[in-house]
Amino acid sequence: MNQQGFHSEFSADTLKGLSAKPKYLLSKYFYNDIGSRIFQDIMQMPEYYLTDCELEVFTSRHNEILSAFKADNKAFELIELGAGDGLKTKVLLSSLVHQKIDFKYIPIDISKQAVADLVQDLKKQIPDLPVEGIVGDYFNLIKKLNGQYRKIILFLGSNIGNFEWKESIRFLQHLRSVINIDDMVFIGFDLKKDPELILKAYNDPSGHTAAFNLNLLKRINDELGGHFDLLNFMHEEVYDEHTGTARSYLMSRKKQSVSxxxxxxVFEFEAGEKILMEISQKYDLELIHELAEKSGFQIVRNFMDSRQYFMNSLWKLKR
Ligand SMILES: C[S@@+](CC[C@H](N)C(=O)[O-])C[C@H]1O[C@@H](n2cnc3c(N)ncnc32)[C@H](O)[C@@H]1O
Incomplete structure (x- = not known):
């Protein structure tokens, strides 16, 4: 999508979200250049256990993961949706290159800067890696997936958790409709655990998560002529341990109008009114099975970290 197309979608989604009751914004707009950088800071925080867990899975199990990917040694495209800085993927990429497996890495991200930085990094760190970065919205890009090669689609770092349940089924069913019988999908799932640990990951004392959320209001100011005073909003995180859903909100500190x-x-905010910014769904095995089943996939193999906080699940089409 060109810049103009992106902006009209950003405008339309912002109008829809802020006119809704309750108000919401879409988390895919977090990731402008500043947002992508703040997210990298979040990934470095000790409280944000997700990165360490997935990194541990890839570091300790890369041989088993690659064996499961390889199937019959056919060349494949490794397509990553929302690749970010590829920190964890690099472990798998190095191993694939080292084992001289015939593949090409295609990271897709909505952030132009993230894709540019990642491709540049990879050229330095893994010079033999065939890589083609793509900037765009994976919702639009997966419609265009086809081609002559087998595909393994990576959806890591709990990206799937940012969807509401029905949305995740729709997304995966759509993915299912554009892949073939010997393709695979490798998904990261953050697992249900001590609610306190989950809340700490999204409610960090250093304030990175608050800054990450407030940056979307700043983006609306910069790109859509918004007049949000960021000091008039505060970040709030809520976790429902029964449903396993964490929700990030920005709460209006007072009654105010924002044009x-x-x-x-002009949008009216009551004192204490919240904008839903992002959901982060936590799963258990039962929920992962149900999600695979409902979206037309079957689980090939699961890989968990030693603390059992996080699971990477490899899926193929259900026959
Ligand atoms: C939570 S981060 C995860 C990054 C990386 N996968 C990881 O595990 O560390 C989400 C990434 O997905 C990208 N992203 C979010 N929504 C997207 C969309 N609709 N299309 C393409 N990229 C998207 C963001 O720019 C960001 O880099």
């Missing part, structure tokens, strides 16, 4: 010039609208 957004490019939308030609």
């Amino acid at each position: 957004i010039e490019k939308l030609g609208k």
Whole structure:
């Protein structure tokens, strides 16, 4: 999508989200250049256990993971949806290159800077890796997946958890409709655990998560002529241990009106009113099985970290 197309989608989604009751914004817009950098800081935080867990899975199990990927040694495309800085994927990529497996890495990300940085990094760190970065929204890009090669699709780092349940089924069913019988999908799932640990990961004392959320209001100010005063909003995280859903909100500190010039609208906020910014769903084995089943996949193999906090699940089409 070109820049103009992106902006009209950003405008339309912002208008829809802030006109809804309750108000919401879409988390895919977190990732402008500043947002992508803040997310990298989040990944470095000791409280954000997700990165360490997935890194441990890849570091300790890469041989088994690659054996499961290889199937019958056919060349494949390794397509990563929302690749970010590829920190953890690099472990698998190095191993694939080292084992001289015939594949090409295709990282897709909505952030232009993230893709540029990742491709540049990979050229330095793994010079023999065939890589082609793509900038865009994976919702739009997966429609165009086809081609002559076998595909393994990576959806890591609990990206799937940012979807509501029905949305995740729709997304995976859609993915199912554009892949073939010998293709595979490798998904990261953050597992249900001590609620306190989960809340700490999204409610860090250093304030990175708050800054990450507030940056989307700043982006609306910069790109859509918004007049949000960031000091008038505060970050709040809520975790429901029964459903396993963590929700990030920005809460209005007072009654206020905020105009957004490019939308030609003024939005009213009550004191204490919240904007839902992102959900982060936590799973258990039963839920992962149900998700695979409902979206038309079968589980090939699961890989868990030693603390059993996180699971990478390899799926293929259900026959
Ligand atoms: C939570 S981060 C995860 C990054 C990486 N996969 C990891 O595990 O560390 C989400 C990444 O997906 C990208 N992203 C979010 N929504 C997207 C979309 N609709 N299309 C393409 N990329 C998206 C963001 O720019 C960001 O780099």
